[in-house]
Amino acid sequence: MNFKKKGGVAQSIPTGSMADITFLLLIFFMVSTVFVRFRVSGIILPKAEKVEELKKRRHINYLWVSADRKIFIDDKVANIDDVAGIFYQRRVADPRMVVSVKCDQRAPYGLISSVLEELRKADALRINFATDRKR
Amino acid sequence: MALQRRKKSSPEIPTGSMADIVFLLLVFFLVTTTMNQDKGIGMQLPPEGESKKIQKKNICNIWVNVNGEILINLSDQLSITQLRADLERRMVANDKLIISLKADEDTPYETFIHVLDEVKLSGAERISLASPSE
Numbered sequence: 695m696n697f698k699k700k701g702g703v704a705q706s707i708p709t710g711s712m713a714d715i716t717f718l719l720l721i722f723f724m725v726s727t728v729f730v731r732f733r734v735s736g737i738i739l740p741k742a743e744k745v746e747e748l749k750k751r752r753h754i755n756y757l758w759v760s761a762d763r764k765i766f767i768d769d770k771v772a773n774i775d776d777v778a779g780i781f782y783q784r785r786v787a788d789p790r791m792v793v794s795v796k797c798d799q800r801a802p803y804g805l806i807s808s809v810l811e812e813l814r815k816a817d818a819l820r821i822n823f824a825t826d827r828k829r
Numbered sequence: 830m831a832l833q834r835r836k837k838s839s840p841e842i843p844t845g846s847m848a849d850i851v852f853l854l855l856v857f858f859l860v861t862t863t864m865n866q867d868k869g870i871g872m873q874l875p876p877e878g879e880s881k882k883i884q885k886k887n888i889c890n891i892w893v894n895v896n897g898e899i900l901i902n903l904s905d906q907l908s909i910t911q912l913r914a915d916l917e918r919r920m921v922a923n924d925k926l927i928i929s930l931k932a933d934e935d936t937p938y939e940t941f942i943h944v945l946d947e948v949k950l951s952g953a954e955r956i957s958l959a960s961p962s963e
Contacts, residue, residue, distance in 0.1 A: 713848040720851055723858035730863055740939040742946040748867040759938075794867050803941045804934030807960045814877045824869040825942060 732769040734758045740799040742825040753790045755781070755818075759809060761800040777809060781816035796824040870945060872956070887925045889916070891948070893932040897940040909943060916951035927955040934961040 728751065737760055748754055757777070758766035765772050767780055785791050793813060797806055813821060891912075892900040899907045907915055920926050928948050932941045948956055 713844075713851060716848060716851045716855055720855045720858065723855065723862055727858055727862045729861065740942040742870055742942055744870065744946055744949040745868045746871050748869070748871075751867070754867055794869065797938045799937060799939035799942070801938045802934060803932040803936040803938055804961050806938055806941075807932075807934075807958070810874060810958065811960060814874050817876070819874040819876065820871075821874060822867070822869040822871045823942060823945070824867065825946075827868065 732756050734760065734766050734769055734796070736760060737796060737798045738800070739796060739824055739826045741828040742823075743828045745825055745827050746822075748792060748794065748822055750790075750792075753788060753792050755784055755791055755793050757781075757793055757795050757809065757813075759795070759797040759801045759806060761798040763801065763805055765809065774805075774808060774812060777812040778815040781813060781818040785816055785818050790820075791818060792820045792822055793818050794822045794824050870942070870949060872958070875957075883927060887923065888927050888929055889919055890929045890931060891944065893930070893936055893940060893944050895933050895935045895937075897936070897943075899944065909947060912944065912947045913951045916948060916953060920951065920953065926953075927957060928953045929957045929959050931959040932961060 737758060756766075756768055758769075760766070765774055765777065767777070772780065781791075781793065795806070795809070810821070813819070890902055892903070894900075897909065899909060899912060901907060901915065905915070916928065930941075930945060930948065932944070945956075
């Protein structure tokens with residue numbers, strides 16, 4: 695009688711579909727990636743509990759106030775007198791504009807209040823006080 | 830003399846390193862992806878030049894000074910932890926209540942946001958931000 699060895703179970707992990715899986719992941723990350731557009735260094739945002747997330751990034755305009763009382767629009771230094779003019783033009787171009795006010799937690803409220811006054815002049819009425827979520 | 834045929838190069842594109850390339854791209858996107866969304870406390874400012882006469886009993890003035898001390902209607906001094914419950918009680922008593930938040934010019938923004946957060950957490954919908962010079 696001739697005893698044949700039984701065919702053993704293949705022991706290697708199939709790697710043929712590895713590329714497909716990676717492609718899928720790649721596409722997911724390519725689609726979901728949003729590059730940070732503007733960044734002003736040294737700004738510490740305050741923390742709050744009742745925060746809402748802003749959707750529609752293309753409507754968001756950024757205004758920064760640093761601890762040393764400097765104002766930045768997007769990431770360029772601006773004078774307080776220029777705020778109304780710049781945001782009025784943007785408001786005309788995009789009526790659904792939201793201004794994300796990113797102020798340092800050490801900035802004095804008086805300055806922020808006068809910035810808000812300027813935004814009112816520019817008819818930029820939808821604002822958002824940027825905060826981090828309190829943990 | 831034995832003439833041997835030359836070896837033909839295969840016409841296929843080598844796909845063996847495809848996975849490596851894709852992995853490289855994947856790692857790049859993994860590293861650069863930022864999932865953080867813009868978030869904060871949303872407010873709708875009133876149009877310029879608009880001022881409404883509001884009955885005094887429907888206004889609740891909250892004053893915040895430089896040290897973060899809170900004064901309501903110029904009479905009750907509260908700490909920030911008591912503010913939410915106090916406002917909730919006031920809003921139950923008067924559903925037309927408008928919260929007017931007045932902060933001192935030199936109040937740190939952090940204190941202002943903390944108070945505004947508590948006001949929002951109390952469920953207040955009508956909030957007015959008064960400028961410090963008023």
